[in-house]
Amino acid sequence: MDPTVMASIGAAVSIIGSAISASYAILTCAPALASVTSEKPELGSKLLIAIILGEALAIYGLLIAFMIISNLSTITTEEAGLRAILAGITMGGTAATASVGISYCGPALMTATVEKPESYTVNILGLVLSEALAIYGLLIAFMLNV
Amino acid sequence: MDIEAILLSLGKMGVAHSINVNRERESFEGLLEEYAVPCEVADQCSDILTRADYQLEKLEQKPEELSDKPPLPPKPTLKEILDEMEKKLSETEDKAQPFIETITSSSNLARKIDQTLRKWKKNRKTDFKSTSLPQKSPQETLLNAGQRLTELERRFAEIDTTATRCSNxxxxxxxxxxxxxxxxxxxxxxxxxxxxxxxxxxxxxxxxxxxxxxxxxxxxxxxxxxxxxxxxxxxxxxxxxxxxxxxxxxxxxxxxxxxxxxxxxxxxTNPELKAVHFDLLSLREMAKEIEELIKVESNMGRCGTTVFFEVWVPKAQLEKVVEEIKNIAKGKCVIEEVPPSSKDVVPTVIKPVPRFFEAFEKLTFSLGYPRPEEINPVLLMAVTFPFLFGIMFADVGQGAILLAVGLIILYFRGKVDINKVGDIMRYFIVSGGLFVLCGTSAIIFGFLFGEFFGPSGVLHPILLAEIGPFQIGGFDPMHEPLGMLRFAILIGVIMLSLGLVMRVVNNFKKRRPKNALISSFWIWLLLGGFFIWIYWGGISNITRWFAEGIFMFLGLIATPVALICIVTATSGSIMEGIDFSIEVLIESLDHTISFSRLAALFLTHTALNYMFLIIAGVENGVFTLQSIPIIIVGSILALSIEGLVVFVHCLRLHWVELLPEFYSGKGVPYDPLKVK
Structure with a gap:
């Protein structure tokens, strides 16, 4: 296959995967946040972290897609093209896993915090650790592409 | 009745943090009963509160809180205080009556006029010109106005019928x-x-x-x-x-x-009404204070005719408090001074920080309050938070924007009443200092990595120092991401060792030398692992690894882990020791790797800006006129969305990685009973 085409596929996979992941994370967390803030509006700023971490996934995907496209002129061999595809898949895939984690832990964190605000510090761990998966993927995808 | 006098004087001293003794009533083996607050006092208090609220509502005024609290009437018992307050409230109600009548009738009339206008399919204009008022009393004017309205309605109806008849x-x-x-x-x-x-x-x-x-x-x-x-x-x-x-x-x-x-x-704008309003607000405030007292009273216990209560008092004020209670009770009391036991949650006296750092205080205390023997990490956070933020958001131009925003907020900080603005505005106003520090840090790191609205080529990276394989600044991270990753790990190790040093200090303060020993082994482990990583670049090279690496591994990793295991085992079981040392090993690794997000988010920031630079066609640091709108859009995006993401990650690094190393966040703030 033409390396340029392969690289473009990589970029598309990266941004589509991360965008779907971000959307999934936000669409599960935002309704939970809405119902929580209708009860206790003062918790809103504290719990907004779940939605922002979800949104960050899309930014990571954007970064990798952008890196691949800006390197397009240097991707001339089959190997480089393959690396670009792999970078895209890595980013999209890890974003998806992170999204699943966030979308389970975020609403749970919110409902728990309404009942017992002091449990926040423990429960946030699940959220941030699942988000870390996407960061790991981002780093590896970045290295694959450079 | 003596107990109320004691409570009042304790409240005036403002040093006693009350404890709910009813929670641990079992430990008194049935000797203690709940102290019943006299019903009439509680009822009278809530009655006054409701009445004051009702009057305020009738006067169409908001129930605000007063900034300086009014003193309670100088009476010895709550009942007498409440009686005094009720008398004052009745007087105020009498004074408010004419105003309420006028306000009600004018509101009614206004509603009626609005209704009529709506019936005539005419919307009321909201802007009012100020005309001079007639010289009559408001009641008379309102009466006249009502009559005029009826007259006008009649004429309107007449004209309507005329129009129908005419067209017929x-x-x-x-x-x-x-x-x-x-x-x-x-x-x-x-x-x-x-x-x-x-x-x-x-x-x-x-x-x-x-x-x-x-x-x-x-x-x-x-x-x-x-x-x-x-x-x-x-x-x-x-x-x-x-x-x-x-x-x-x-x-x-x-x-x-x-x-x-x-x-x-x-x-x-009537001054008399303002006085009435103020009186109502202060009565409301007093009633709230008494409610607070009643709440404290319900924390007490009773045994026959004796009242039993516990409070925390700072050591310096102890003698004074004991003396005061003895005086009021005329010696008919038993006071026991008990130093805190290891099980007690001692309330922490939290020293106020300068207003500049208030945002950091809020961020830290969202995690929890410090224990009394722990270091309060607010000021440490004020250093590390902007530091990490600056690495992830390194940019001279956007950092300068942040700095300017911060300075503007600080300028307006003193002029705005913080309780009267919206929720989001309040966050902004409080975080003036945060903006200034983060912006400054972003500018500094922007110079180190040569970022001006992204890698535009205006600035060249400045090499600050070179330690082994680590470069602090002096390279372009877009093209050398591995260098940035190394830098991020270096920062991570420095931060984590800082946290562990604080842990050692805290353990010494808590007089737990064994734990301090474990923490210092932990530092050994962290730095040892880090050294191996630098020296070998990991454990990938098998032959070299077996030649010398294994000794290094023994010295730098296995030994501290074993020591942690042994020391933990001496205070508990051997399984606990193994468990804990494995946990330490994994946690050290995990937390260090987590700091690689510094590099990832820095690259995200750069790439986002780079994209807009390419779209705008900026090359070699030449910003053309057409490129400026695109750069502005990019900067807004970077400052809002990307800035928020960086902020959250920064917070996460503190809440998950850094602060838990030495900070439990399980304290209770010292909140003494205070009345005037």
């Missing part, structure tokens, strides 16, 4: 004029004032009927034609006047509305 007549005349043969040019118009009155219509209708009769008898002539046409013209003229007259009435009604609003305004 017009249609009748046009039917008649169809059957007329004569053509009359000039028709005189009779000017009739609007509304013309019943007589006029009766006359015209009778005349028309006559003409109709005459027409059926076919007796038409020029005079009749002229008369019919005159009637038609006159009535048409009347109809033409209707919209005018209606507009006039609506204008007058609007003026009336304006007047009502003016009356309301003048009442609101």
């Amino acid at each position: 007549i017009v249609s009748r005349t046009s039917q008649i004029s169809k059957s007329l043969k004569f053509n009359v040019k000039e028709v005189p118009i009779q000017k009739v004032p609007l509304p013309p009155g019943e007589k006029f219509f009766a006359f015209i209708e009778a005349r028309l009927s006559e003409i109709e009769k005459a027409l059926t008898a076919n007796k038409s002539n020029e005079d009749v034609t002229k008369e019919v046409l005159t009637i038609k013209a006159t009535v048409t003229h009347l109809i033409e006047q209707v919209p005018h007259a209606k507009a006039d009435i609506i204008k007058q009604t609007l003026e009336l509305r304006n007047l009502v609003e003016m009356i309301k305004q003048s009442i609101r």
Whole structure:
């Protein structure tokens, strides 16, 4: 296959995967946040972290897609093209896993915090650790592409 | 009754943090009963609160909180204080009565006018011109206004009926004029004032009927034609006047509305009402203070006729408090001074930080309050938070924007009452210092990595230092991401060792030398692992690894882990020791790797800006005029969305990685009972 085409596929996979992941994370967390803030509006700023971490996934995907496209002129061999595809898949895939984690832990964190605000510090761990998966993927995808 | 006097004097001293003894009543083996707060006192207090709230609502005033609390009446018992307050409240109610009447009637009138206007399909204009008020009393003016409104409504209805009757007549005349043969040019118009009155219509209708009769008898002539046409013209003229007259009435009604609003305004600015308002607010405040006292009272226990209570008092004030209680109780009391046991949660006296750092205080205390023997990490956070933020958000241009925003906020900080702005504005106002520090840090790191609105080529990276394989600044991370990753790990190791050093200090403060020992082994492990990583670049090279690496591994990793295991085992079981040391090993690794997000987010920031630079066509640091709007859009995106992401990650690094190393966050803030 033409390396340029392969690289473009990589970029598309990266941004589509991360965008779907971000959307999934936000669409599960935002309704939970809405119902929580209708009860206790003062918790809103504290719990907004779940939605922002979800949104960050899309930014990571954007970064990798952008890196691949800006390197397009240097991707001339089959190997480089393959690396670009792999970078895209890595980013999209890890974003998806992170999204699943966030979308389970975020609403749970919110409902728990309404009942017992002091449990926040423990429960946030699940959220941030699942988000870390996407960061790991981002780093590896970045290295694959450079 | 003595107990109330004691409570009041404790509240005046403002040093006693009350403990709920009813929670641990079991430990008194049934000797202790719940102290019942006298019903009448509690009821009277909530009664006063409700009444004050009701009066405020009637006066259309908001129940705000006063900034300086009013002193309670100087009486020895709560009952007497409440009686005094009730007397004052009744007086205030009497004073408020005329105002309430005027306000209610003016509100009613305003509502009525609005309704009428809506009925006339006219929306009330919201802008009011200030006109001079009549010299009469407001009640009289309102009465007059009410009468005027009825009059206006009547006239409006009259005009409406006139219009219908007129159009009836017009249609009748046009039917008649169809059957007329004569053509009359000039028709005189009779000017009739609007509304013309019943007589006029009766006359015209009778005349028309006559003409109709005459027409059926076919007796038409020029005079009749002229008369019919005159009637038609006159009535048409009347109809033409209707919209005018209606507009006039609506204008007058609007003026009336304006007047009502003016009356309301003048009442609101009345100094007497302001005094009443203030009195109500201060009564409300006092009632709240007494509610607080009653809450503390319900924390107490009772045994027969003796009241039992526990409070935390700072050591320095202890003698004074004991003396005071003895004085008031006239010696009929038993006071036991108990130093805190290891099980007790001692409330922490939290030293106030300068206003500049208040955002950091909020961020830290969101995690939890410090224990008394722990270091309060607010000031440490004020250093590390902007530091990490600056690495992830390194940019001279956008950092300068942040700095400017921060300075503007700081400028307005003193001028805005923080309790009177919205939620989001409050966050902004509080975080002025945060903006300034983060912006400054972003500018510094922007110089190190050569970022000015992204890697635009305006600045060149400045090499600050080179430690082994680590470069602090002096390279372009877009093209050397591995260098940035190394830098991030270096920062991570420095941060984590800082956290562990703090942990050692905290353990010494808590007098737990064994734990301090474990923490220092932990530092050994962290730095040892880090050293191996630098030296070998991991454990990938198998031959070298077996030649010398294994010794290094033994010295730098296995030994501290084993020591942690042994030391933990001496205080517990051996399994616990193994468990804990494995946990330490994994946690060290995990937390260090987590700091690689510094590099990832830095690259995200750079790439986002780079994208806009390419779109704008900026090359070699030449910003053309056309590129500026695109750069502005990019910067707004970076500052809002990307800035928020960086902020959250920064917070996460503190809450998950850094602070838990030495900070439990399980303290209770010292909140003494305070009354005036």
